Amino acid sequence: xxxxxxxxxxxxxxxxxxxxxxxxxxxxxxxxxxxxxxxxxxxxxxxxxxxxxxxxxxxxxxxxxxxxxxxxxxxxxxxxxxxxxxxxxxxxxxxxxxxxxxxxxxxxxxxxxxxxxxxxxxxxxxxxxxxxxxxxxxxxxxxxxxxxxxxxxxxxxxxxxxxxxxxxxxxxxxxxxxxxxxxxxxxxxxxxxxxxxxxxxxxxxxxxxxxxxxxxxxxxxxxxxxxxxxxxxxxxxxxxxxxxxxxxxxxxxxxxxxxxxxxxxxxxxxxxxxxxxxxxxxxxxxxxxxxxxxxxxxxxxxxxxxxxxxxxxxxxxxxxxxxxxxxxxxxxxxxxxxxxxxxx
Numbered sequence: 001x002x003x004x005x006x007x008x009x010x011x012x013x014x015x016x017x018x019x020x021x022x023x024x025x026x027x028x029x030x031x032x033x034x035x036x037x038x039x040x041x042x043x044x045x046x047x048x049x050x051x052x053x054x055x056x057x058x059x060x061x062x063x064x065x066x067x068x069x070x071x072x073x074x075x076x077x078x079x080x081x082x083x084x085x086x087x088x089x090x091x092x093x094x095x096x097x098x099x100x101x102x103x104x105x106x107x108x109x110x111x112x113x114x115x116x117x118x119x120x121x122x123x124x125x126x127x128x129x130x131x132x133x134x135x136x137x138x139x140x141x142x143x144x145x146x147x148x149x150x151x152x153x154x155x156x157x158x159x160x161x162x163x164x165x166x167x168x169x170x171x172x173x174x175x176x177x178x179x180x181x182x183x184x185x186x187x188x189x190x191x192x193x194x195x196x197x198x199x200x201x202x203x204x205x206x207x208x209x210x211x212x213x214x215x216x217x218x219x220x221x222x223x224x225x226x227x228x229x230x231x232x233x234x235x236x237x238x239x240x241x242x243x244x245x246x247x248x249x250x251x252x253x254x255x256x257x258x259x260x261x262x263x264x265x266x267x268x269x270x271x272x273x274x275x276x277x278x279x280x281x282x283x284x285x286x287x288x289x290x291x292x293x294x295x296x297x298x299x300x301x302x303x304x305x306x307x308x309x310x311x312x313x314x315x316x317x318x319x320x321x322x323x324x325x326x327x328x329x330x331x332x333x334x335x336x337x338x339x340x341x342x343x344x
Contacts, residue, residue, distance in 0.1 A: 023057065070117075256342060
């Protein structure tokens with residue numbers, strides 16, 4: 001949407017190049033759209049635009065951009081010229097405006113034209129109008145995504161309730177019936193059959209409770225540590241939890257970390273033949289890192305390329321979708337280490 005909006009803006013005005021920065025609460029900026037950038041700013045995957053700071057971003061952070069403004073010089077272009085890069089196409093200055101909806105700010109819209117050091121009041125008013133429309137569209141998209149997230153949570157809760165009220169209760173009844181049947185017979189073969197049925201039903205009941213917990217993690221409101229310990233208790237695993245640093249995580253990041261831990265613990269219970277897991281979480285100002293280690297049987301990770309595990313694939317996709325990095329290290333007889341690092 002941003003790329004299309006920027007292209008249409010340039011087509012209908014005298015502006016010839018433009019770019020959009022999203023700026024997070026931590027002050028870090030991300031280049032989300034660009035069009036017709038000069039060679040000096042476009043090379044190396046727009047490295048000059050993605051790295052370092054600049055005057056317009058600094059003004060944004062200080063709250064000094066209340067309306068569309070002429071930036072006297074562009075620090076990024078100045079740096080490119082100082083490094084004797086070619087291909088600035090005569091662009092030395094740009095105009096900038098904040099993308100916002102109401103009081104909520106998202107980032108910056110910057111435009112430039114070769115040979116222009118200053119834009120007219122009418123051009124800045126036009127730029128403000130475009131920025132207002134883009135900001136409103138961003139807000140609508142965010143609200144739509146929030147509605148989808150709420151709907152997904154409601155559906156998960158409904159499914160968890162249905163499983164608890166139906167399948168979970170049936171499995172519990174089978175467990176009691178099998179126990180009663182074993183006590184009512186004196187025939188050893190029949191007794192063993194009932195015991196086997198009771199064991200299978202109890203195992204299925206444990207799996208079902210774990211599935212219900214995954215759909216509706218009751219402990220997550222108390223933080224990741226409480227949620228992970230609660231899930232480990234359901235699986236019968238001892239969790240050694242180490243935590244370094246404290247931060248208020250975005251809900252998506254927190255859920256991603258928890259879901260990855262869930263999947264890792266489930267795999268440990270099913271495949272690793274280990275009853276103890278060490279989870280270490282380290283939180284910095286802009287990212288969270290998690291390590292999950294067991295001393296179980298391990299496996300050959302080379303097989304993941306030929307026949308990828310659904311669980312490992314799920315964890316990797318969750319982390320990468322959140323913009324993070326995922327790594328798994330294991331070998332037969334030496335346990336498994338899973339690491340995930342996610343920025344926020």
